[in-house]
Amino acid sequence: MPVLTLQRSYKYIMYATKQPSLRIKQADLKCKSGCGFFGNADWEGYCSQCYRNHTDSERQKKSHQGGSSDHSKAQVSGFSKFEEKKRQQTDKKTRYMKSLPVFRKTSNVKDVGRPENLVDIMRQANPEANKLMAEFIAQYSQYGEGIRKDFLKCSQAFSNKIVKELDVKPMEDLAEIAQNYYNQYQNRVNSNPTYQNVPNDVKDRLVEFFENFTMISLYNFLFCPPTTNDEEKDLTIQGRIRKLSWVNAHHLDCCISETSIEVRDLVYTAINDLLGMDSMRAPQEKLACVVKCCRSVVEVLQHCQGGPVSADEFLPALIFVVLKANPARLKSNILYVTRFCKESRLMQGEAGYYFTNLCCAVSFIENLTAESLNMPEQEFEAYMSGEVTCVSAWESALVACEGMHQLREHLALLKGLSERTQIVQNTTKSLWEDMQKLKEGICESVDSVLERTPLIIKPRTSPLALTREQLLAQAAARTAPNPPEPEPEPAPRNFYLKNLSFGHLSAFETPKSKLQLDISPCIALKPSHSGDQLSSPAIDKTPGSLTPDDNSFLGLSKVNYDIDLSDLSTENSAADELTPDKRKSPTPSVDPFSPVGGSCPVAQPPLEPSRGEFVLPFLVEETLIDKSELTPAASLPPPLVPSAPEYSGFSKQGSRIPSIPCSTGDYSSLTSSPGHSNA
Amino acid sequence: MSAGPYNYSYIFKYIIIGDMGVGKSCLLHQFTEKKFMADCPHTIGVEFGTRIIEVSGQKIKLQIWDTAGQERFRAVTRSYYRGAAGALMVYDITRRSTYNHLSSWLTDTRNLTNPSTVIFLIGNKCDLEGQRDVTYEEASKFAEENGLMFVEASAKTGDNVEEAFLETAKKIYQSIQDGRLDLNAAESGVQHKPSQPGRNPLSNDQQANKDNCAC
Ligand SMILES: Nc1nc2c(ncn2[C@@H]2O[C@H](COP(=O)(O)OP(=O)(O)OP(=O)(O)O)[C@@H](O)[C@H]2O)c(=O)[nH]1
Ligand SMILES: [Mg+2]
Numbered sequence: 001m002p003v004l005t006l007q008r009s010y011k012y013i014m015y016a017t018k019q020p021s022l023r024i025k026q027a028d029l030k031c032k033s034g035c036g037f038f039g040n041a042d043w044e045g046y047c048s049q050c051y052r053n054h055t056d057s058e059r060q061k062k063s064h065q066g067g068s069s070d071h072s073k074a075q076v077s078g079f080s081k082f083e084e085k086k087r088q089q090t091d092k093k094t095r096y097m098k099s100l101p102v103f104r105k106t107s108n109v110k111d112v113g114r115p116e117n118l119v120d121i122m123r124q125a126n127p128e129a130n131k132l133m134a135e136f137i138a139q140y141s142q143y144g145e146g147i148r149k150d151f152l153k154c155s156q157a158f159s160n161k162i163v164k165e166l167d168v169k170p171m172e173d174l175a176e177i178a179q180n181y182y183n184q185y186q187n188r189v190n191s192n193p194t195y196q197n198v199p200n201d202v203k204d205r206l207v208e209f210f211e212n213f214t215m216i217s218l219y220n221f222l223f224c225p226p227t228t229n230d231e232e233k234d235l236t237i238q239g240r241i242r243k244l245s246w247v248n249a250h251h252l253d254c255c256i257s258e259t260s261i262e263v264r265d266l267v268y269t270a271i272n273d274l275l276g277m278d279s280m281r282a283p284q285e286k287l288a289c290v291v292k293c294c295r296s297v298v299e300v301l302q303h304c305q306g307g308p309v310s311a312d313e314f315l316p317a318l319i320f321v322v323l324k325a326n327p328a329r330l331k332s333n334i335l336y337v338t339r340f341c342k343e344s345r346l347m348q349g350e351a352g353y354y355f356t357n358l359c360c361a362v363s364f365i366e367n368l369t370a371e372s373l374n375m376p377e378q379e380f381e382a383y384m385s386g387e388v389t390c391v392s393a394w395e396s397a398l399v400a401c402e403g404m405h406q407l408r409e410h411l412a413l414l415k416g417l418s419e420r421t422q423i424v425q426n427t428t429k430s431l432w433e434d435m436q437k438l439k440e441g442i443c444e445s446v447d448s449v450l451e452r453t454p455l456i457i458k459p460r461t462s463p464l465a466l467t468r469e470q471l472l473a474q475a476a477a478r479t480a481p482n483p484p485e486p487e488p489e490p491a492p493r494n495f496y497l498k499n500l501s502f503g504h505l506s507a508f509e510t511p512k513s514k515l516q517l518d519i520s521p522c523i524a525l526k527p528s529h530s531g532d533q534l535s536s537p538a539i540d541k542t543p544g545s546l547t548p549d550d551n552s553f554l555g556l557s558k559v560n561y562d563i564d565l566s567d568l569s570t571e572n573s574a575a576d577e578l579t580p581d582k583r584k585s586p587t588p589s590v591d592p593f594s595p596v597g598g599s600c601p602v603a604q605p606p607l608e609p610s611r612g613e614f615v616l617p618f619l620v621e622e623t624l625i626d627k628s629e630l631t632p633a634a635s636l637p638p639p640l641v642p643s644a645p646e647y648s649g650f651s652k653q654g655s656r657i658p659s660i661p662c663s664t665g666d667y668s669s670l671t672s673s674p675g676h677s678n679a
Numbered sequence: 680m681s682a683g684p685y686n687y688s689y690i691f692k693y694i695i696i697g698d699m700g701v702g703k704s705c706l707l708h709q710f711t712e713k714k715f716m717a718d719c720p721h722t723i724g725v726e727f728g729t730r731i732i733e734v735s736g737q738k739i740k741l742q743i744w745d746t747a748g749q750e751r752f753r754a755v756t757r758s759y760y761r762g763a764a765g766a767l768m769v770y771d772i773t774r775r776s777t778y779n780h781l782s783s784w785l786t787d788t789r790n791l792t793n794p795s796t797v798i799f800l801i802g803n804k805c806d807l808e809g810q811r812d813v814t815y816e817e818a819s820k821f822a823e824e825n826g827l828m829f830v831e832a833s834a835k836t837g838d839n840v841e842e843a844f845l846e847t848a849k850k851i852y853q854s855i856q857d858g859r860l861d862l863n864a865a866e867s868g869v870q871h872k873p874s875q876p877g878r879n880p881l882s883n884d885q886q887a888n889k890d891n892c893a894c
Contacts, residue, residue, distance in 0.1 A: 235727075235729070245720035272724075272755060275723070326724070329727070
């Protein structure tokens, strides 16, 4: 900030001028005692040190005179009014406290009762302070455990003291206590042997940290405390700034161009910086927000003027920003920083300079008149009373700019959406290509298989020729102790192929019936698909019990891989005992009229010696389970039935996997989901 | 100010949220000042207001934060959600877009407040029946689906304004008594202030402290 020179001669004090003025001399920012430090309205224009000396002597004078003071007459105009009000408030408060024993009592209950406990509770409920403590340990533990202990001891003593005095002493006294503790700790860090190994820059940080930590812990007590009327002041200035919303840059004689988008964005940055102040807790953090805001204001001015900024232009611009920002709890924040920020920081340097400017801006806003804005009295009154409403350029541009702002945001949103759509499109395209390739691949392999295995259609008489006795005999032979593998006899194979030729097996279901050749007759029996193409003896024997139900077909094809022709007689019982669970399973897409070859690549494995290799993973499991049960008795359908409900294939479950709703608040759908297994 | 310090036993923190121009500031003004502010400038960042009300014989101070609807202040306003005991979510019954944005306001609220925060939906400007763009049924269905309390109000006539603020307070007070809202938890949005002896059955340790006190 080279443009704003801080060192200037001073002769008189802004706080004593008759009119709140936009143009103040740099010296006006300084302590009116002439000590060279920055003054502050809350210190009656003194710097904090001179203010203290001043009040001390005032107090002495007062007690000497016996109470009522009229020293305010020495003060002039706006500022004295402010000061008078303040004193009245203090008086009121003291009177109030004295006249209300109940209040005293309750306040003592709260604070004197068990201060240590209270401090603990307050820390517990203050995650930020805890976080800071962790940070402290991380940063300073390297210099020895003693530092942490000493730090805690000092901060604890400080907190306890403040909490104890909270409702008994006015805020100004608490501020003094705080400043004393800061200084004590600083001296301690510089002289106590515990800290001798700590480098100097770390010492400074430690002192700062002390202030930060204690203030964040005590924030709820010291910021806008209910014992003061800080909140009332906040509401007053908030209302006043709202009433002054018609004030524009022109009134303030300031060069901010309210309608330029770039300027507005910069002004908004400054506004947002200032608004951030209320969310911060430590005085330093709040002060940092003010500094940030003021730097942004300088940037705005640089942008508007295209050159260096003079200090004269700074204050009006800052006033403009404060008016447009209407920061929440403005007075509370300023008072809090004034009281509890380490004095030295406010009395000098960039932060001190900017903070003093902010205080000036606020006191200007509190006291401004028609004259300070260079406008006729009537006009000013009309605006203030709301008689004349004028939508300022800023206000209307605000609406327009909000429109633009939203437009831009929506455009960005749309761009994001269209990018995502593009991605989806691309993925869809590649998926389509993949599918195309898959289709071609399947056709190719089907063709090659068709070439390798020419289709032979034999007359359909052979199954009919088998009598029930023959089938039973075969079954007996197969369920003998030998592994339940089909004998590679040519006859069953032919039989199998023959049945296949009627197309009752599709690629989909063959893996399930893979193990046994003998299953095919069962499938062939299924009336809904086979129709009357095939009339098997089994149908003739059990006409009533075989319902035209897909489930019987599916169930068997899934479960009964080891079924014999001999089982045909009891096949109906299996069908009857199928649980409803089975019935819900999706019907496999069976195309009775597809060429047999279509299913050959998959249908063939059962015929090969190494039939396992085409088995799908989930079917392997199934096979294992059932194989273990494959005792001679188990090969009969009824014992197989219980295994049927246990198994539920992937494809089946897939349709029942609960969809988790996006709405986070809705748990009802989640709690009901476990029920799906019973469905 | 007639209300001295500790003239109340609780402080409840509220936020008012919703799109730009739905009448949040007017609702607050109507509630605190009982006046309609016809030409209210747009809120920048946040403003606040207070009023002391009474629920079940307890004096409660409402500290109400009126946030800016403008998108560009969202970063600032979001920092005020934390620790709100009540959230008044406002839309304008004459502008459908403000209703359509409710779900995003609700998401924000749910994400940034604690689960015990009471959310109250207000359909404002119900004096402008002729320009209605959102039916009562539709909004109340939305409220029901999302477990919100709902009322249509007018900051201009004052209809239902009082009710909305008071009902929210009652609900919060109810949660305190049910123990759903933990007063000691950080950011509960409720502060307990000591009041006349024997009038706060809710806080036992405070009671105990009182007994210890000699003065
Ligand atoms: N007719 C009618 N007009 C209303 C009502 N409430 C608000 N308005 C008008 O709506 C406009 C916007 O109201 P505000 O209270 O400023 O809106 P807001 O929600 O605070 O807007 P932001 O501060 O920008 O977020 C003002 O011009 C009001 O006069 C109402 O109940 N009835
Ligand atoms: Mg507003």
